[in-house]
Amino acid sequence: xxxxxxxxxxxxxxxxxxxxxxxxxxxxxxxxxxxxxxxxxxxxxxxxxxxxxxxxxxxxxxxxxxxxxxxxxxxxxxxxxxxxxxxxxxxxxxxxxxxxxxxxxxxxxxxxxxxxxxxxxxxxxxxxxxxxxxxxxxxxxxxxxxxxxxxxxxxxxxxxxxxxxxxxxxxxxxxxxxxxxxxxxxxxxxxxxxxxxxxxxxxxxxxxxxxxxxxxxxxxxxxxxxxxxxxxxxxxxxxxxxxxxxxxxxxxxxxxxxxxxxxxxxxxxxxxxxxxxxxxxxxxxxxxxxxxxxxxxxxxxxxxxxxxxxxxxxxxxxxxxxxxxxxxxxxxxxxxxxxxxxxxxxxxxxxxxxxxxxxxxxxxxxxxxxxxxxxxxxx
Numbered sequence: 415x416x417x418x419x420x421x422x423x424x425x426x427x428x429x430x431x432x433x434x435x436x437x438x439x440x441x442x443x444x445x446x447x448x449x450x451x452x453x454x455x456x457x458x459x460x461x462x463x464x465x466x467x468x469x470x471x472x473x474x475x476x477x478x479x480x481x482x483x484x485x486x487x488x489x490x491x492x493x494x495x496x497x498x499x500x501x502x503x504x505x506x507x508x509x510x511x512x513x514x515x516x517x518x519x520x521x522x523x524x525x526x527x528x529x530x531x532x533x534x535x536x537x538x539x540x541x542x543x544x545x546x547x548x549x550x551x552x553x554x555x556x557x558x559x560x561x562x563x564x565x566x567x568x569x570x571x572x573x574x575x576x577x578x579x580x581x582x583x584x585x586x587x588x589x590x591x592x593x594x595x596x597x598x599x600x601x602x603x604x605x606x607x608x609x610x611x612x613x614x615x616x617x618x619x620x621x622x623x624x625x626x627x628x629x630x631x632x633x634x635x636x637x638x639x640x641x642x643x644x645x646x647x648x649x650x651x652x653x654x655x656x657x658x659x660x661x662x663x664x665x666x667x668x669x670x671x672x673x674x675x676x677x678x679x680x681x682x683x684x685x686x687x688x689x690x691x692x693x694x695x696x697x698x699x700x701x702x703x704x705x706x707x708x709x710x711x712x713x714x715x716x717x718x719x720x721x722x723x724x725x726x727x728x729x730x731x732x733x734x735x736x737x738x739x740x741x742x743x744x745x746x747x748x749x750x751x752x753x754x755x756x757x758x759x760x761x762x763x764x765x766x767x768x769x770x771x772x773x774x775x776x777x778x779x780x781x782x783x784x785x786x787x788x789x790x791x792x793x
Contacts, residue, residue, distance in 0.1 A: 493704050501693045509743045518746050519678055520623075520636050523643060524616045525750045526674035531609035532757045533669050537662045538602035545595040552586040555579050598656045605654050612646055615639075644675070665760045668752055668791060677749075677790065684786070685742045692735045699728050741786040748784040 559579050566572035590596065619639050623632045663670040702721050706713065713721075741748075 493701060495697045496693060496700070498689065498693055501689055501696065505689065505692075505739060509739060519640065520616065520620055522674060522678060522746045522749060523640060524613060524620065525746070525753055526672065527609055527613045527616060527643070529666070529669035529672070529753045529757070531606050531613060532760065533658065533662070533666050534602045534606040534609065536665065536760050537658050538599050538606060540659055540662050541595055541599040541602060544593075545590055545599055548586040548590045548595070552583045555583050559583075601654050601656050605650055608646070608650050612643055616643065665763065666756050669756055680790065681742070681745055681786075685739075688735060688738050688742065692732070692739070695728055695732050695735065699725065699732070702728075738786060741784045744784060745787050748787050752787075 559576055563572075563576055566575065569575075616639065619635060623635060626632050626635075658670055702725055706718070706721060
C-alpha cells in the first residue's frame with residue numbers, strides 16, 4: 415500500500431452531510447487568497463488554500479503549495495513529493511548567504527584556532543606568574559644575603575638567620591624545578607605562537623576565497639587547508655605534552671573542552687536530520703491539501719475537521735523546525751560569540767591584583783540565544 419492510499423484511508427469518505435460540505439466548499443472558494451506571513455500559523459480558512467509565494471516554508475520548486483496543488487489537478491490528480499535535494503536547495507537559498515555555505519567550516523576552524531591560541535597564551539601567563547612568585551623572592555633574598563651578610567656577622571643570631579634565608583631560596587628554586595614551570599611556560603608560549611601562525615594562514619585563505627568565483631575551486635582550497643591544519647594540530651600535540659592547568663580550564667570552559675571536528679560532524683548530522691523532518695512535515699501538509707482539493711465534495715464535515723486539526727499541528731511543528739533551521743544557520747557565528755565572551759572574561763581577570771582583590775567574583779554569564787549549540791555544550 416502506497417503513501418497516498420494510507421493517508422486517504424484515514425479520512426474515509428462519507429455521503430452524509432453533503433449540504434454542509436457544499437456550504438463549506440462555497441465559503442472556502444470565496445476566501446481571499448492572500449499570502450500568509452511565514453512567522454504565523456495560518457487561520458482556519460487558509461489551511462486548505464495555503465500559499466506564501468517564494469517562502470522557504472513551502473519548499474516548492476513551483477513557488478507555493480497552491481501552485482503544486484493546481485499542477486496536481488492538471489496532471490490528472492497525481493501527487494508529487496518534494497525530494498530532500500529540493501528542500502535543501504530552498505533552505506540554502508533563503509537562509510544562507512552565498513559564501514557562507516562554503517566558508518562555514520573554515521570560519522569555525524578559524525574560531526577554534528583563535529580560541530586555542532588564547533587558551534595557551536593564558537596558560538603561559540598563568541604558569542609564568544607562578545614561576546615569578548617563586549623565583550623573584552629567591553632572587554631578592556639572595557641579593558639581601560649577599561649585601562647584608564657582612565653587617566650581620568656581629569649578631570649572635572646572624573648565622574641561623576642567614577641559613578634560614580638560604581634554605582628558603584633553595585626551597586623556592588626546588589619547587590620551581592620540580593613542577594618544571596619554566597619549561598611548561600616556554601612550551602605554552604611556543605604552542606600559542608604556532609596557533610597564531612595557523613590562524614594567520616587561515617585568515618589569508620578566507621580572504622582569498624572571498625574574491626574567487628568558481629565554487630569548485632573554493633571547496634578544493636578549503637578542503638586542502640582543513641587537512642593541512644589538522645596535520646599541524648596533530649604535530650603540535652605530539653611535541654607539547656603539557657596539560658592545560660585546571661584553573662585555566664575553569665576560565666575557558668568551552669574553549670578548553672571543545673573538539674571542533676566532533677562539533678562540526680555532529681552539527682551537520684543533526685542538521686540533515688532536521689531537514690528530513692522538515693521534508694516529511696512539508697510533504698504531509700502538501701498531501702492533505704492535495705487530497706482536500708481533489709476530493710473536497712466527497713469529504714464529510716468530520717473528516718474536514720480532522721484534516722484541519724492535523725494541519726494546525728503540522729504548521730506548529732513546521733514553525734518549530736524553522737526556528738531550529740535558523741539556529742543551525744547561525745551556529746558558527748554563535749560559537750564565535752561564545753569564544754569572544756570567554757576571552758574577554760579571561761582578559762578581565764588576567765591581572766594578579768584583580769585575582770587577589772576579587773578571588774570569588776563570578777564570571778560574566780554567557781548569553782544563551784542558540785538552543786542547538788547550547789544543547790551541544792550541555793549548558
